[in-house]
Amino acid sequence: xxxxxxxxxxxxxxxxxxxxxxxxxxxxxxxxxxxxxxxxxxxxxxxxxxxxxxxxxxxxxxxxxxxxxxxxxxxxxxxxxxxxxxxxxxxxxxxxxxxxxxxxxxxxxxxxxxxxxxxxxxxxxxxxxxxxxxxxxxxxxxxxxxxxxxxxxxxxxxxxxxxxxxxxxxxxxxxxxxxxxxxxxxxxxxxxxxxxxxxxxxxxxxxxxxxxxxxxxxxxxxxxxxxxxxxxxxxxxxxxxxxxxxxxxxxxxxxxxx
Amino acid sequence: xxxxxxxxxxxxxxxxxxxxxxxxxxxxxxxxxxxxxxxxxxxxxxxxxxxxxxxxxxxxxxxxxxxxxxxxxxxxxxxxxxxxxxxxxxxxxxxxxxxxxxxxxxxxxxxxxxxxxxxxxxxxxxxxxxxxxxxxxxxxxxxxxxxxxxxxxxxxxxxxxxxxxxxxxxxxxxxxxxxxxxxxxxxxxxxxxxxxxxxxxxxxxxxxxxxxxxxxxxxxxxxxxxxxxxxxxxxxxxxxxxxxxxxxxxxxxxxxxxxxxxx
Numbered sequence: 001x002x003x004x005x006x007x008x009x010x011x012x013x014x015x016x017x018x019x020x021x022x023x024x025x026x027x028x029x030x031x032x033x034x035x036x037x038x039x040x041x042x043x044x045x046x047x048x049x050x051x052x053x054x055x056x057x058x059x060x061x062x063x064x065x066x067x068x069x070x071x072x073x074x075x076x077x078x079x080x081x082x083x084x085x086x087x088x089x090x091x092x093x094x095x096x097x098x099x100x101x102x103x104x105x106x107x108x109x110x111x112x113x114x115x116x117x118x119x120x121x122x123x124x125x126x127x128x129x130x131x132x133x134x135x136x137x138x139x140x141x142x143x144x145x146x147x148x149x150x151x152x153x154x155x156x157x158x159x160x161x162x163x164x165x166x167x168x169x170x171x172x173x174x175x176x177x178x179x180x181x182x183x184x185x186x187x188x189x190x191x192x193x194x195x196x197x198x199x200x201x202x203x204x205x206x207x208x209x210x211x212x213x214x215x216x217x218x219x220x221x222x223x224x225x226x227x228x229x230x231x232x233x234x235x236x237x238x239x240x241x242x243x244x245x246x247x248x249x250x251x252x253x254x255x256x257x258x
Numbered sequence: 259x260x261x262x263x264x265x266x267x268x269x270x271x272x273x274x275x276x277x278x279x280x281x282x283x284x285x286x287x288x289x290x291x292x293x294x295x296x297x298x299x300x301x302x303x304x305x306x307x308x309x310x311x312x313x314x315x316x317x318x319x320x321x322x323x324x325x326x327x328x329x330x331x332x333x334x335x336x337x338x339x340x341x342x343x344x345x346x347x348x349x350x351x352x353x354x355x356x357x358x359x360x361x362x363x364x365x366x367x368x369x370x371x372x373x374x375x376x377x378x379x380x381x382x383x384x385x386x387x388x389x390x391x392x393x394x395x396x397x398x399x400x401x402x403x404x405x406x407x408x409x410x411x412x413x414x415x416x417x418x419x420x421x422x423x424x425x426x427x428x429x430x431x432x433x434x435x436x437x438x439x440x441x442x443x444x445x446x447x448x449x450x451x452x453x454x455x456x457x458x459x460x461x462x463x464x465x466x467x468x469x470x471x472x473x474x475x476x477x478x479x480x481x482x483x484x485x486x487x488x489x490x491x492x493x494x495x496x497x498x499x500x501x502x503x504x505x506x507x508x509x510x511x512x513x514x515x516x517x518x519x520x521x
Contacts, residue, residue: 150337
């Protein structure tokens with residue numbers, strides 16, 4: 001039973017892949033429409049150099065975007081939590097940033113920015129920053145009233161209340177935001193790459209997908225897609241691990257696990 | 259020489275900004291070494307009175323004067339819920355008053371040890387609040403209130419949410435702690451039995467706006483101080499004091515009915 005959470009999805013995965021391979025083989029589907037999993041694996045091995053290089057490019061943009069989202073998002077959340085006036089005046093613009101599709105403004109940013117990589121990082125950051133801002137702000141405000149009374153009773157300074165009460169209270173909210181932002185940073189990076197369509201040595205996975213599609217090299221397209229998905233899962237696992245390490249001693253969301 | 263330090267409440271009143279009067283003008287003296295229970299129905303302003311004493315609310319009228327040992331001293335406060343920081347272990351929670359203090363106390367560690375020992379949680383110092391039962395969490399909360407060795411301990415229905423057996427144990431332990439530490443205590447409760455068991459004196463309040471209806475002295479002058487144990491709960495003295503307190507409590511309620519204000 002202990003391995004059920006791992007074994008059950010693995011079994012399903014194997015079954016699906018087997019059925020997929022079987023269908024493709026039996027119906028003789030041409031690989032430029034749907035390649036079988038075996039062919040995708042083969043392509044992955046063949047084009048490993050090209051694809052891994054592109055993966056690194058995309059991951060670098062994603063990591064930078066996530067980093068800037070966290071730093072700027074947390075700073076903005078602190079500002080919002082300090083004063084209702086600041087929040088009321090600026091929050092609508094944060095929403096504006098969130099609801100504007102990145103594909104729509106990416107061309108502008110690419111025009112304005114000399115370096116394409118920088119433009120991509122800016123786009124991905126714009127996509128990823130909102131959950132950090134809104135969750136962290138909510139967390140900094142969500143404090144047990146009794147604890148706030150306690151800090152008042154002992155005449156805690158604003159700074160002490162922030163560091164010893166608001167920041168720890170906000171951590172679970174921040175990590176929930178981080179998990180969402182991690183995925184969004186990757187999506188933002190891929191979408192921005194599509195728009196930019198950069199080739200050459202600086203090309204990411206989205207460019208490989210774009211080119212594979214044009215050349216009807218569908219097996220490679222699948223391989224690139226698979227890498228993006230795996231990268232997304234890895235980012236989610238990593239952010240979840242961070243959350244678990246930080247909260248496992250005390251927060252309900254983590255201490256039930258294992 | 260007996261300690262004559264006193265906290266004097268004079269004409270103390272409180273109204274919320276929306277005009278709702280929570281506390282009618284109240285006069286009360288709290289003398290050093292007393293265990294005073296404030297007994298009253300729900301919403302009678304007894305918690306308000308306690309929060310005024312703790313400085314969490316500013317009086318709308320009247321004054322609170324502390325002299326002698328009480329002047330300028332820290333106050334310990336125990337809330338209705340344990341209000342522990344879930345991310346900090348027991349020791350760090352108890353250390354909080356020291357951590358927030360403007361001046362460093364070189365004896366802080368010894369005082370924290372002592373406070374944990376007093377509530378019997380020394381072996382649990384590294385546990386997290388979620389690992390403790392409700393009663394144990396309340397003990398941590400009490401240890402935290404004691405960590406700065408306050409002269410005055412304020413408690414706001416601290417055991418109301420606990421089961422009866424746990425409550426009886428904590429009542430007994432609290433009374434022993436009070437006797438050992440000579441710690442002036444003001445204890446808010448709506449339980450007649452708890453008030454009689456714990457206190458040296460009970461102040462009975464009427465429903466809103468709260469006024470003092472009367473008071474009951476448990477160990478009266480000339481009587482030997484009765485030890486508070488399970489025997490006491492079935493003694494004739496206990497029953498008599500409970501009857502007195504209940505009568506006053508009813509008086510406070512009935513007056514309201516005459517005025518047509520009862521809920």
